[in-house]
Amino acid sequence: MSVPHPLVAKPSAAAAGAGAIKPTVRSLVPTAEHQRVQRLKHDSGIYKRSSRVCVKKACDICKQSKAKCSGETPTCSRCQKLKHQCTYNAVDQRDHRKDMKGQLQRQKEENTQYKEILNHIKTASLPDLRKTMTVLRNPTGTSIEELLMFIRNDGKSILSKQDIRPTPATTDLTLLGNSQVETTDQTVPEQISLGIIDDRPLSDLNLTAEPWTTITDDDELVSHLISSYIAWDTVAWNWFDVDIFLEGMVQKDFTYCTPLLVNCILALACHLSPRIPVRSDPHNPNSLGHRFIEEAIHLWHVECNQPKLTTIISGMLLCEVVSVNGKDHLGYMLFQSTVSLYHRLFEQRESSGKLRRDEKMERALGTTIWGLFRLSTFFTLLNKKKPPMDIPTIKLPENRYGDENADNGSRKQLNPILSLWRPYPYTQPAEPCRLEESVRMCSDICVILHDLIVSQTAGTEADLRALTVKQKKDLYVRAIEWKRDIPRGLNLGDTVAPFVITPHLGYFQLILELSNAPLDPADTEPEELATFREEVKGWYKQGKAGLLHLLGEYDKNYSFAFIPETMLLGLMYAAKIIIEELAPIAESTKRGGTSPDCDSPLDILTELTKDSEEPLATLGAIFEKTIGWLCSVSEQFFTAKLYARALQLSGESLNVVLSDATKKRLDSLFSVGDGSKSRWIEQLYKADSILTLSLGRGTDSVVDVIEKLDGLKV
Known part of the structure; x- marks a missing residue:
């Protein structure tokens, strides 16, 4: 039996009998007259809708009763009417949601870390897994972050x-x-x-x-x-x-x-x-x-x-x-x-x-x-x-302290913390900090250095491309022009404050690296090439003399008790120069079949510091001075300690005589105790350095060079 639709009118008996009249459907659309009446009521304000008032926080009683709260303090209208004690001490639901959201985020981060560790366990070799488990079972405890850093660093702590x-x-x-x-x-x-x-x-x-x-x-x-x-x-x-x-x-x-x-x-x-x-x-x-x-x-x-x-x-x-x-x-x-x-x-x-x-x-x-x-x-x-980034396109900021010619209303006044440089101790007179000029100088010399590196690196990172004579000369001319345009007061003779050290250090590095860059023998005639090589030797002497002069002036003015990180870079270069100069002397001594005289191999007069007011007359004196500088900073900078040891061992191979004070400092740094491996050897094995030194024909990492010189590695 079919059920009629509720909106379909039932036909009368007569109509049903006749069968001529079809059922009608009641209209759901309001008539025009009804719409007109409703519009008149709305306009007259009869159906005016009240505005809804929302409160930021309901009181505890209203929240518990799920009643509407006026949110007034110290007592809402409902609690005042019912004479309840109105309080707002409960934790807001939104704060609870925020905490839950933070916990969920932390949980996601932990899950990501655990997935990375699990993936390492699945894919690592057995020797790598053993090293990972050793770190994980460390008695002193290992955090997830430390374990991940160990894994990401290829198993090096x-x-x-x-x-x-x-x-x-x-x-x-x-x-x-x-x-x-x-x-x-x-x-x-x-x-x-x-x-x-x-x-x-x-x-x-x-x-x-x-x-x-x-x-x-x-x-x-x-x-x-x-x-x-x-x-x-x-x-x-x-x-x-x-x-x-x-x-x-x-x-x-x-x-x-x-x-x-x-x-x-x-x-x-x-x-x-x-x-x-x-x-x-x-x-x-x-x-x-x-x-x-x-x-x-x-x-x-x-x-x-x-x-x-x-x-x-x-x-x-x-x-x-x-x-x-x-x-x-x-x-x-x-x-x-x-x-x-x-x-x-x-x-x-x-x-x-x-x-x-x-x-x-x-x-x-x-x-x-x-x-x-x-x-x-x-x-x-x-x-x-190979440089991983190009010369920046963003502008280097200028006018750090505003325009001197502008009126006081428009000139920007920044924190004057860098307007003066005050070295330790503060009893030393302060001097104007010309940081903005020195940053521009350093950036300009780095652009030239960048061009040199790009010219040398080609294809794979291991390949060094030989330079043509023209390339070397062009880069050298740019370096000389840079030196000529140094602002007054920022030369080494004017000051050796840290804001001047970095650009000058970059200049001396550029001269040294440019001198040592390999030449393309097919580029020039042999006679011209031989003449140019002699010219390049002059550049090399100039770079070494300037670098040693910079270190000596800094030591005289401020000592190496406090040094910026850039000075460590200068000390490393000085040690590298001396070690590489000692290598051929040691090699020729071995070929001669006689033990070197104590001082004579390094007592030859040198032109390394001819521009200095107090020249270091011999390579032996330069050796003594440089190793003393490295000892001064070795406890603070372990990289300096590596170079100090490499320099000491290079000197010992030539029986170089050092002063008692220098010997005492070296003994305190590298002494062997209780007939076992010294603390220094343990530190050396834990070093993770990719810096290189050249001994004779080969070039190795500084750690490998020390191990060979110290008889620790065959």
Whole structure:
């Protein structure tokens, strides 16, 4: 039996009998008259809809009763009417959702990490798995981040965790922080020898440890370390705009300052602090610098895939700090990751298509990207690698402190923290910090260095292309023009402050690398080629003389108790020059079949420092001076310790006589105790360096050279 549709009218009996009338459907559309009446009622306000009032937070009683709350404080209208005690203490549902969302995000990150570890277990070879399990079962404990870094670094540990001593190691520097300062006219080395020092933070630099680091809650210590970094390393490298960074740190602006960035700076500053308990020891996990590095690496794992300004700066600083600690292989990996972040950041900028950009961010980005380019130049120059980035297209910031000719209303006044450079001790007179000019000088010389590296690298990274005579001459002319255009007051005779060291160091490196670059013999006639080779020898002597003069002047004015990282680069080059010059002397001595005279092989007069006011007359004297400089910084920078040992062993092969003071310093660095392998040998085995040295015809890593010279490796 069929059921009629409820909207279909039932036909009457008569109609059903007749069968002539069809059923009608009731219309659902309102009639025109009905619409007119409804419109009149609406316009007259009869159907006026009341506005809904929403409250941000309901009280606990209304929330429990699921009643509407007026949200008034201290008592809502409903609780007041019912005479209930009105409270707002319960956790907001939105806060709970936010916490749950954060927990879910952390869970996703942990799952990604565990998947990476599981994939390593599935695909790794048995020897690699054994090494991974050894790290995982470390009695002192291994975090997920440390295990992942071990896996990503091809099974090489970042920082030793088994080499623990109860107290941080110290150098022979006997300075005490915040001791009574005497006003004297002595030089910095004289003040250091007397312990006259003032290591208080720079004026008006009152920074807080929270929320930037969990390693210390001492605000004064954080201010001191940031001040130390500004005084020595910022003015040398200038990786970032320090005024914008400090403003972000004070205002807690995470666009320009993050915990990762602050921990990287604090780790580097421990190499520069004059306070004995703070001084960095790369092999002691109990030292403050070591702990800052560990926290920085932990934070790097969280942010390493975020292409933003602070992550790029942090990558550069982390690359620097692990490299000076003898882990430059890891440093190069961090550097490559940082360059990748730079490329991704600028791809996003281009795809966004913004016509107007933030002026402050553009200044910060310009400073950092050009800093990354300079780091790329020096890194690829040391390792003979193809440059991973081209010359930046972004503008290098100018007028850091505004236009001198503009009126006071329009001139920008930035934080004057870098208007003067005050070296330790502060009793030393301050001098104008001409950082902007020196950064431009350094960037210009790095452009020439970049062109040299590009000319030499072709095809694979292992190949070095021979240069033509014209290529060498063109690059040399550009270098001479750069030197001629140095602004007045920024020559080495005027000052050797850190902001002047870096561009001059780049110039001397350019001359030395250009002199050593291989020549294409098919390019020129033999007679012309022989004449040009003699000319190139003159360039080489000029570069060596300038480099040694730079080191000597810095030692005379400031001593090597405090050095920017750029000075370490200069010391490495000086040691490399001397070691490579000693190799043919040792080789010819062996072929002669007689033991060398104690001093005579190195007592030949040299022209290496003919431009210096106090020339070092012999190669032996240069050897003694350079190894003394390296000893001064070896406890702070493990890379310097590597070169000091290589230089010492090269001298021993020629029976070079050293002073008693130098012998004592070397014995304290490399002494063997209890008839077993010394602590130094253990440190050497843990080094992870890709820096190279040339001994005779072959070129090996600096660690392999030391092992061969020390009889540790056949």
